[in-house]
Amino acid sequence: MVDAVEAEGLVKVYGSGEGEVRALDGLDLRVAEGTVVGLLGPNGAGKTTTIKVLTTLLVPDAGSARVRGTDVLRDPGGVRSTIGVSGQYAAVDEYLTGFENLDMVGRLYHLGSGAAKERARELLEQFDLADAADRQVKGYSGGMRRRLDLAGALVARPPVLFLDEPTTGLDPRSRLGMWKVIDDLVKGGTTLLLTTQYLEEADQLADRIAVIDHGRVIAEGTADDLKEQVGGERVEVVVEDAASLGSAREALAGLGRGEAVVDERSRRLTVPVSGGASVLVEAVRRLDDAGVGVSDLGLRRPTLDDVFLTLTGRATEEPDDSDGATRETQEVAG
Amino acid sequence: MTSLAHTAADAVTVTRRNLIKIRRVPDLLVFTTLQPIMFVLLFAYVFGGAIGEQNTGIDYKEFLIAGIFAQTVVFGSTFTGFSLAEDLQKGFIDRFRTLPMSPAAVLLGRTASDVVNNLISLLVMGLSGLVVGWRIRSNPLDALGGFLLLLLFAYAVSWIMALVGLLVRTPEVVNNAAFIVIFPLTFIANTFVSPETLPGPLRTFAYWNPVSSVTQAARELFGNTNPQFPPPDVWPLQHPVVYSLLWSAAVLLVFVPLSVRQYQRTTSR
Numbered sequence: 268m269v270d271a272v273e274a275e276g277l278v279k280v281y282g283s284g285e286g287e288v289r290a291l292d293g294l295d296l297r298v299a300e301g302t303v304v305g306l307l308g309p310n311g312a313g314k315t316t317t318i319k320v321l322t323t324l325l326v327p328d329a330g331s332a333r334v335r336g337t338d339v340l341r342d343p344g345g346v347r348s349t350i351g352v353s354g355q356y357a358a359v360d361e362y363l364t365g366f367e368n369l370d371m372v373g374r375l376y377h378l379g380s381g382a383a384k385e386r387a388r389e390l391l392e393q394f395d396l397a398d399a400a401d402r403q404v405k406g407y408s409g410g411m412r413r414r415l416d417l418a419g420a421l422v423a424r425p426p427v428l429f430l431d432e433p434t435t436g437l438d439p440r441s442r443l444g445m446w447k448v449i450d451d452l453v454k455g456g457t458t459l460l461l462t463t464q465y466l467e468e469a470d471q472l473a474d475r476i477a478v479i480d481h482g483r484v485i486a487e488g489t490a491d492d493l494k495e496q497v498g499g500e501r502v503e504v505v506v507e508d509a510a511s512l513g514s515a516r517e518a519l520a521g522l523g524r525g526e527a528v529v530d531e532r533s534r535r536l537t538v539p540v541s542g543g544a545s546v547l548v549e550a551v552r553r554l555d556d557a558g559v560g561v562s563d564l565g566l567r568r569p570t571l572d573d574v575f576l577t578l579t580g581r582a583t584e585e586p587d588d589s590d591g592a593t594r595e596t597q598e599v600a601g
Numbered sequence: 602m603t604s605l606a607h608t609a610a611d612a613v614t615v616t617r618r619n620l621i622k623i624r625r626v627p628d629l630l631v632f633t634t635l636q637p638i639m640f641v642l643l644f645a646y647v648f649g650g651a652i653g654e655q656n657t658g659i660d661y662k663e664f665l666i667a668g669i670f671a672q673t674v675v676f677g678s679t680f681t682g683f684s685l686a687e688d689l690q691k692g693f694i695d696r697f698r699t700l701p702m703s704p705a706a707v708l709l710g711r712t713a714s715d716v717v718n719n720l721i722s723l724l725v726m727g728l729s730g731l732v733v734g735w736r737i738r739s740n741p742l743d744a745l746g747g748f749l750l751l752l753l754f755a756y757a758v759s760w761i762m763a764l765v766g767l768l769v770r771t772p773e774v775v776n777n778a779a780f781i782v783i784f785p786l787t788f789i790a791n792t793f794v795s796p797e798t799l800p801g802p803l804r805t806f807a808y809w810n811p812v813s814s815v816t817q818a819a820r821e822l823f824g825n826t827n828p829q830f831p832p833p834d835v836w837p838l839q840h841p842v843v844y845s846l847l848w849s850a851a852v853l854l855v856f857v858p859l860s861v862r863q864y865q866r867t868t869s870r
């Protein structure tokens with residue numbers, strides 16, 4: 268089958284000299300027709316730059332890309348008429364109503380004024396915005412703006428869709444709502460490339476995941492493939508007294524599928540496991556029997572940080588761009 | 602030519618969006634209109650007495666209005682750069698650029714709606730001018746020509762501002778940068794004083810400044826000049842309409858393609 272999106276050796280360098288940033292450093296990517304690929308990576312990995320190149324917003328310094336066989340550099344106009352794009356920040360006009368925003372996009376797709384209006388109403392209905400249709404967007408919540416922005420990307424029923432961090436900044440409820448919307452969409456056969464900082468999100472929505480770091484894809488596969496590499500779930504124990512870390516380790520030996528990792532400073536012990544809650548119960552029993560005082564105990568699912576730690580041997584947090592986004596990853600996915 | 606038709610249709614769509622915004626954010630309109638009224642009043646009553654008739658042969662208020670018109674529409678054109686920078690910052694330009702629409706349409710729509718802005722300012726200033734004693738002493742057709750020339754010149758300046766907005770990308774910075782350039786441009790001219798009163802190099806600048814020729818042309822077309830006091834004997838002020846048209850055409854010729862090209866390569870950070 269033909270790939271809907273193909274990119275080879277994409278390079279994009281911002282700035283020059285000392286302040287040069289290699290945002291893309293030989294990125295290869297493929298999205299098969301009718302599938303969903305999640306581009307997973309921490310802040311600054313090059314996700315937005317990739318989306319911008321593929322959606323004709325940015326000309327790469329090297330490499331080539333095609334969307335449904337149309338070359339992004341040679342025929343950007345051709346690409347634009349087959350794609351829908353929702354950028355990292357919702358590009359909706361505050362002072363227009365939801366309806367006016369979509370109607371405008373429909374007209375710019377040259378649907379004609381009647382069809383543009385009809386399509387706008389239809390999308391507002393589909394995205395649960397019908398009640399707010401004639402209110403100005405400045406009164407919309409973050410989740411509503413995001414949905415409206417996504418609706419804008421769908422006006423012309425594009426066969427290929429690009430979504431850049433569609434749920435970043437949303438509260439957990441809006442995030443779930445967004446997942447449902449996207450899920451329904453891809454059931455209809457739309458090809459989707461989405462970026463995210465959340466492994467859980469990629470897991471939920473994507474058929475395949477490409478992990479990106481420093482402008483390159485460093486791992487690729489299904490969510491299960493990745494979790495397999497990372498070691499899946501783990502039990503995490505924080506003991507009351509660092510001195511009992513040794514006995515805790517002994518007590519939990521053989522519980523999981525691998526070596527326990529001990530962090531003395533935070534008095535934390537992590538054991539990769541499989542089996543979910545029942546393993547957790549077993550862990551509690553063993554620790555209790557061994558008389559180890561526990562201040563915190565839990566089952567943790569792998570996060571982007573775990574994937575990273577495993578793939579690169581370092582945490583996602585970079586000294587140069589350590590803003591809130593990566594920390595949020597742990598809270599949400601942890 | 603369907604592509605021309607598309608460009609026109611897209612530009613109309615973008616213009617409509619911009620005009621809705623002007624209507625829904627009344628502060629914008631209030632400031633667009635209050636500032637010129639304030640200028641008319643300040644100059645007419647605060648400076649008017651001190652500056653007097655100078656060597657113009659007409660009442661200062663009458664002399665002043667065309668100058669304030671010119672200054673205001675040139676300032677009004679900075680709104681083009683401000684708004685484009687804002688759209689760029691908010692990711693709106695990105696959205697437009699991923700649509701299969703004409704690359705010129707966003708800029709055409711922006712500059713067109715800013716003409717409407719300027720038209721409103723001109724109306725409000727005209728009315729306040731009438732209140733303080735300004736009169737059109739020519740015929741309606743000439744007067745209309747005067748207004749059209751002011752709007753055309755401002756339209757050309759809008760395209761310079763479009764390029765500035767797309768390059769600078771921060772709305773506030775666009776405004777500050779524009780003020781630094783436009784203040785001297787509109788003051789070192791014949792807008793508020795007779796250019797002969799200016800010291801040497803400033804006088805030469807004022808003579809060749811297109812803001813002077815636009816102002817002179819408007820004065821003549823409104824009938825706000827005294828034939829006993831002809832303008833300085835320099836070509837631009839002797840042929841103000843032609844000189845203003847040439848300037849406007851030259852600016853458009855250079856800045857329309859530059860701005861469209863910049864639009865096609867720009868993207869939010």
Ligand SMILES: Nc1ncnc2c1ncn2[C@@H]1O[C@H](COP(=O)(O)OP(=O)(O)O)[C@@H](O)[C@H]1O
Nearest residue numbers: 281288290309310311312313314315316317870
């Ligand atoms: N316009 C720009 N100018 C300079 N550097 C940039 C620009 N855009 C992005 N970068 C840098 O390029 C790298 C990749 O950015 P980006 O693609 O936005 O990453 P992500 O979307 O994964 O967070 C980062 O180091 C970022 O700081």
Ligand SMILES: [Mg+2]
Nearest residue numbers: 314315316355
């Ligand atoms: Mg990004």
